[in-house]
Amino acid sequence: MSLRHCAYSNRFVLTARFVGPTLAGDMKTRVFVAVFAGMVWAFLLSACAQQKRPAITGIAFARFYASDPAASQHFYGDTVGLKKMSEGARSVYPVNASQWVEWVPLTDPSLHSRMAAIGFTTRDAKALQRYLTEHHVAIAEPLKDGMFAVHDPDGYLVYFVQTGSNRAVAKAAPSANATSSRIIHVGHVVRDKAAEDAFYRELLGFKPYWHGGRTDGRDDWVSSQVPDGTDWIEYMLHIPAEASLKSVGVQDHFSLGTENMDTVVAKLKANGCTDAVCSKTQIGLDGKMQLNLYDPDLSRLEYMEFSPRRKPCCSDFTGPQPTAIENK
Numbered sequence: 001m002s003l004r005h006c007a008y009s010n011r012f013v014l015t016a017r018f019v020g021p022t023l024a025g026d027m028k029t030r031v032f033v034a035v036f037a038g039m040v041w042a043f044l045l046s047a048c049a050q051q052k053r054p055a056i057t058g059i060a061f062a063r064f065y066a067s068d069p070a071a072s073q074h075f076y077g078d079t080v081g082l083k084k085m086s087e088g089a090r091s092v093y094p095v096n097a098s099q100w101v102e103w104v105p106l107t108d109p110s111l112h113s114r115m116a117a118i119g120f121t122t123r124d125a126k127a128l129q130r131y132l133t134e135h136h137v138a139i140a141e142p143l144k145d146g147m148f149a150v151h152d153p154d155g156y157l158v159y160f161v162q163t164g165s166n167r168a169v170a171k172a173a174p175s176a177n178a179t180s181s182r183i184i185h186v187g188h189v190v191r192d193k194a195a196e197d198a199f200y201r202e203l204l205g206f207k208p209y210w211h212g213g214r215t216d217g218r219d220d221w222v223s224s225q226v227p228d229g230t231d232w233i234e235y236m237l238h239i240p241a242e243a244s245l246k247s248v249g250v251q252d253h254f255s256l257g258t259e260n261m262d263t264v265v266a267k268l269k270a271n272g273c274t275d276a277v278c279s280k281t282q283i284g285l286d287g288k289m290q291l292n293l294y295d296p297d298l299s300r301l302e303y304m305e306f307s308p309r310r311k312p313c314c315s316d317f318t319g320p321q322p323t324a325i326e327n328k
Contacts, residue, residue, distance in 0.1 A: 053205055054127045057328045058231040059099060059183045060119035060161040062254035063090070064299045065106040071296035072103050079273050079293070080256075080301065081177030085168060094172040098163065098328040099183045101254065106297070112245065114297040115252035117149070117157040118186050118233070120226060121328040125162035135203055153195035156188055163328050179267040180256035184304060184322045185223065187234030189243075189251045193222065196235060200224055206233065212285050212314030219314075230322040249298035257306050257322055261289045264303045287312040 066072035072091070077084050082093035082101065092102045104116055122128045129148045133139060140157060141149035146165020152158050164170055174181065190196050200206040205227035213220040222235040236251035258264050261281050268278040273293075281291045287308030293301045307321045 053131050053227075054122055054124035055228040056128070056160070056204060056206075056226045057121045057123065057163065058226055058229040058326060059186055059254075060121045060159065060166075060328075061100045061102055061117075062115070062183065062186050063102045063104060063117040063119070064295065064297065065111065065114045065116050066091075066103040066295075066297060067106040067109065068296050069105065075293075075295045076101060076103070079268065079271055081175055081179045081267060081271050083172070083175040083178075085172055087168070092169065094169045094175075095178070095183055095256070096174075096181045097170045097172075098166075100166070100169050101183070103295075113189070113248050113252050114245070114299045115156065115188055117159055118188070119147070119159035119161050121163050121229075122160045123163050123228075125160055125165070128160050132203075137199075137203070153199050154189070154191055177267070177271055179264050179271070180258050180303065182257040182322070182324055182326075183231070183254060184257035184306070185232045185234055185255045187221075187236050187251065187253050187255070187302075189239045189248060190222075190235040190237055191241075193235060193237060200233060207319055209319045210286055210312060210315055210317050212312065214285075225319045229326060229328070230320050231326075232319075246298050249294065250300050253300035253302050255302040255304045257304055257324070259306060259324060261291055261303065261305055264291060283309060285313040286317075 069091070073084060076082050076091075076093050080093075080101075082095065085092045085094060085100075087102075090102050090104050092100050094100045098121060106114070125143055125146055125148060129139060129143050132150060137150050139148060140151055141147075141159075146162035147159050149157055149159045201208075201224060206224035207227060209223040209225045209232050211219045211222040218238075220237050222237065223232045224235075225232040239247065239251055256264075265279045265281070277293060279291075281289055284290050284304075287310045289305040289309055291303040293303075295301065306323060308317070
């Protein structure tokens with residue numbers, strides 16, 4: 001039952017409860033109508049209370065595996081310009097007061113993807129964990145320190161993070177060398193689009209944003225914005241099961257946003273990134289200017305301008321564009 005259906009049903013039962021007895025004939029009928037309507041109303045209120053989903057406002061973090069800590073530090077710290085803030089086994093790089101990138105040591109080289117986890121911000125992690133439990137989603141990591149985790153249908157570890165709960169990130173001083181101060185989306189390989197839609201769109205309320213493909217009539221990328229913000233998740237479709245680590249790394253990626261790509265190119269140059277890839281920009285099929293880099297484990301970092309420079313192919317954008325600062 002959707003929230004809209006809850007509202008309509010409650011309105012109907014309220015009418016039956018208070019108007020029904022007036023219209024009914026004898027006393028027994030009026031009592032029956034009132035009691036029955038009250039029971040149905042209580043049931044609907046309970047059902048609708050269970051259906052209410054707390055706000056999900058944006059991307060909190062992207063986590064990747066690292067096989068060479070020194071090389072990963074050079075990439076995320078020196079090249080991307082983020083300041084490292086270690087947290088035990090995790091190496092955390094704040095992007096702004098509510099978003100960060102992190103890597104953890106790779107312990108299983110046979111893993112086909114170097115993406116370890118995705119995190120989303122929510123304004124009520126406790127209520128959201130309860131909501132997912134009520135909808136029979138298994139909790140992979142119970143709520144602790146403001147965050148909990150589940151697995152999405154394709155097996156990715158997905159965290160939900162209470163807004164402001166990572167106080168160390170919130171208090172971290174901005175890096176003067178940062179090439180961007182905003183994560184705008186995360187993408188990953190999707191094998192079962194219908195199952196992912198049931199999880200992200202139907203259960204969590206993510207909204208269609210854009211879709212397109214390399215050829216007419218087929219979607220290779222499907223983007224869905226968080227229900228209460230402009231960040232999005234991107235399905236990377238039609239990836240062969242036997243795809244190489246490099247090919248999967250292109251798909252399992254995160255994106256840093258910018259007002260103008262020239263700023264990113266200048267920052268990368270100042271940070272010592274002088275290879276041709278550090279200034280190789282292109283306009284994607286979504287009409288937005290992009291620049292792609294790869295970390296030492298071949299996971300892609302996609303710089304992207306907030307707004308398109310030209311009309312996108314395949315479909316129009318159906319949601320607002322992100323901005324440099326957004327309240328999570």
